[in-house]
Amino acid sequence: MLIDLHAHSTASDGTDTPAELIERAAAAGLDVVAITDHDTTAGWTEAFETRDRLDRRLTVVPGTEFSCVHVDASGRRVNLHLLGYLFDPEHPALRAEREGQRAARLSRAATIVQRMVDDGVPITWEQVAEYAGGGPVGRPHIGRALTAAGVVADVNAAFAGPLSHTSPYYLGKPNTDVLRMIDLVRDAGGVSVFAHPLAHRRGPIVDDDAIAEMARHGLVGIEADHPDHDGPARAQARALAADLALVVTGSSDYHGTNKTRNELGVCTTAAEAYEALFDRPTARRPVS
Ligand code: AMP
Ligand code: FE
Ligand code: FE
Ligand code: ZN
Helix, strand or coil: EEEEECCCCCCCCCCHHHHHHHHHHHHHHCCCEEEEEECCCHHHHHHHHHHCCCCCCCEEEEEEEEEEECCCCCCCEEEEEEEECHHHHHCCHHHHHHHHHHHHHHHHHHHHHHHHCCCCCCCCHHHHHHCCCCCCCHHHHHHHHHHHHHCCCCHHHHCCCCCCCCCCCCCCCEEEHHHHHHHHHHHHCCEEECCCCHHHHCCCCCCCCHHHHHHHHHEEEEEECCCCCCHHHHHHHHHHHHHCCCCECCCCCEEEHHCCCCCCCCCCCCCCHHHHHHHHCCCCCECC
16 A cells, blocks of 8 residues: 655645646555645645546545644744644634635745845746745745746755745744644544654754644644655654654655655555544545
8 A cells, every 4th residue: 555645736835736646646556645735725626526537546635734833831933834634624713724824825925025026036926926826825936936037046945045944035924833723623523643743954843842742632643754854753753653642654745846856655654554544533534
């Protein structure tokens, strides 16, 4: 069984349409793929429709990768990503939270672009908005504009330079408190998994106490096998999962050509873990 529980489409910052993503998952020989765009469920319907047209068995798990923040007792804030699966997309409080997140992304990206434009960087907001295509705007879309303008060689270089969290252009997002998001996902009938918890290359990460707190709050799983985790990080995530009775997942975090080295299926989830994750009443079922 090849199970990949984290992938992006053009509904957020991937470069494959939801239909292309599902076709590619089938061509890659996956048995299960989750569509988990940032802060949106907009790709779900197209993904299900595409799955229904396939002449090969593939299960699609609908999900979303939520932008969150953890605040510890001393007030230290660390941004993190929480994957929610199989929740009711119409649940009013969760729907309102997603809409708020998308609005916050829009104004934040506009400010980052304005800072660049004011500084003489030859990109435009129209260009960035076009790359985002009406979906949640993220730094990868700005990275594409910077690449097209020849300011950087590629999106990776943009993330290492003008888009890095230490760059003067950088601005954070007012992310949702992760404990509140775990509650919302559960209230909406879903299951939550901490995405790439130990990916320190991306920026500051939370400590073990924070993960324990999230586990007590109802977190169900954590990603251990992820392209942004090195060997020690994967082992640490597995050890934490064993201590805290969390399900261990693995995923590619595929983004198409917006991100290198993350082909679908490069990291996968064990069949037993998949069953443990979803062997509970959820608002939706995987679509097979
Ligand atoms: P944002 O959500 O706007 O803060 O941008 C962060 C997103 O950019 C992450 O969720 C990744 O999908 C993506 N990302 C992070 N690092 C890179 C990179 N080196 N190249 C392309 N995309 C990246
Ligand atoms: Fe992304
Ligand atoms: Fe993420
Ligand atoms: Zn992701």
